[in-house]
Amino acid sequence: MIKIVLDCYGGDHSPEANIDGALAALEQLQDLQLVLSGDEAALRKLLEGRQYDASRVEFLHAPQVIGCDEKPTDVIRLKRESSMIKAVRLLRDDDSAAAMVSTGSTGALVAAALTRIGRLRGVIRPAFCPILPTVNGGLVGVCDSGANVEVTPEHLRQFAIMASLYMENVYGVKNPRVALLNVGKEAEKGDELRQTAYKLLSETAELNFVGNMESRDLLSGNYDVVVCDGFSGNVLIKATEGTAVELLKKLKKDIYSSWVYKLGAAIMAKMFKEEKDFFNYQNYGGSVLLGTSKVVVKGHGSSKARAVQKCIEQAYRMQASELNSKMEEIICKYEHYEA
């Protein structure tokens, strides 16, 4: 059994989407055990009349909910009875609990995870690693995408090691091609951080480092992992996602401007639906926080049932593949670099 704690509140479609996602995951993964964190009476009510294996579901009653505009530090201090903080505490205290999934406030989750759950041995800074689809049908992980706005070259090497193992163990990518996000391809490009990181990544035997990547090539399929500081990683992810969304919106608007185009679009309806699904990042799960001592997955605030299910599946696969102990092993080899 793999036991995962699901924070059922905090998302735009919570708790309904979280419960629907939970039931789909239970159906799909036969040795999954779920702890549902939130208002127990409300959650039980949502489950009434639903088909599921009740022996694999527990409840963690938590009456408080965290608003998305609350300060992370306030949340930890003042919202001790919230679904997120209770989930984090259970993950810390219950040895049988392997992972947690939340669609709530990112800042609060990072703060709670770092202070309550702690880091893997040797890890200096845990980092977010969301996954994006590439145009040739593959996936690319971007690490870090926002947990650390300021980093050192050694942080970047750790992000590379963690994300590379993640892509290999959870997505079956053999010998992942790791790139460093930079303003040009040549080794000497960028600031001192990038130049030193380039050298460090080249020297790390466990990595298949393929050099610098410019942001325009993120979706090209030529890279499996992109390493960056959390600021530019955040810019990269959101610019890519935002452009796809705006472009598809513009296409739709332009189609509706003419009945001829509407006719053409009707013929192509299936294709447009597929394009929309392809660029819908919900279909690829959440952003995992790599480097915490237990698995933490952050789903998008707008997650619907399918996205919640994907997040649970990610957490499950991270645990099943023993990713954390593999990370620890390699990270500790280079631990003497830590300041």
Added chain:
Amino acid sequence: MIKIVLDCYGGDHSPEANIDGALAALEQLQDLQLVLSGDEAALRKLLEGRQYDASRVEFLHAPQVIGCDEKPTDVIRLKRESSMIKAVRLLRDDDSAAAMVSTGSTGALVAAALTRIGRLRGVIRPAFCPILPTVNGGLVGVCDSGANVEVTPEHLRQFAIMASLYMENVYGVKNPRVALLNVGKEAEKGDELRQTAYKLLSETAELNFVGNMESRDLLSGNYDVVVCDGFSGNVLIKATEGTAVELLKKLKKDIYSSWVYKLGAAIMAKMFKEEKDFFNYQNYGGSVLLGTSKVVVKGHGSSKARAVQKCIEQAYRMQASELNSKMEEIICKYEHYEA
């Protein structure tokens, strides 16, 4: 007369595209004078039999060409007879020359412009400001997009002032809405650089500062100027451009996978052409270098005639609107902040 020096070599389609662009610009702007820099015999040959006002064209013979993989510092030192370096020198030495346009190596152009042409009074660091189209038909300028990978809050304020005046004077945007690129909208988001810059931008009376912008909103039409360090600005621009290109490529590939889709696409051919044009950044001109004492415009290396023409038009409008003296006036008000 406004005299502009055009570097006719260094681009992927040089010198043909540069000459075609030059002739189109001469046709369009009646008081434009052009100096064509490059191999004079070759350029004269390209002009043979073409219709144009020869009284408004001069030649600057320059036998050397700069490769795109040459080190900028080597170029300045060793390629003194190249079309780019000779153009820069002429711009410096000829009081009647107002601006230059080049589609050659960015690094070499920046290095040459900074060392040979110098900065406007009060400007600490010149910065690139490319223009992108927004989904509601407007334009947005991104400053800096790569000239300065490391910046201070005061640099960011100068970028904001320069880019705001640029959008107002060259594109007629009234009271441009200026945003700071950040990882979230709230004032306290980001690192110390962003937090201090936020405060500084808020306090600058000449700016219509509207707060932080996340990269996903670049094309939304809610902003006219986005201010950022050159590293994240470069990531932003290339991710936005790259995603649009990859998405349109994917659409095309998917259309060709089925004859039904091909039929639908045939009906919509005009629309797809328009979308492609919309997201073709060549149609919006080059990336101007704001803050040099004379106007410098950098066209994309892949510029065709239309893009070269647009770049010349940008340089012309910058000069015609007396942008540089307007910039200097406001920048100097805050000069005492300079370290």
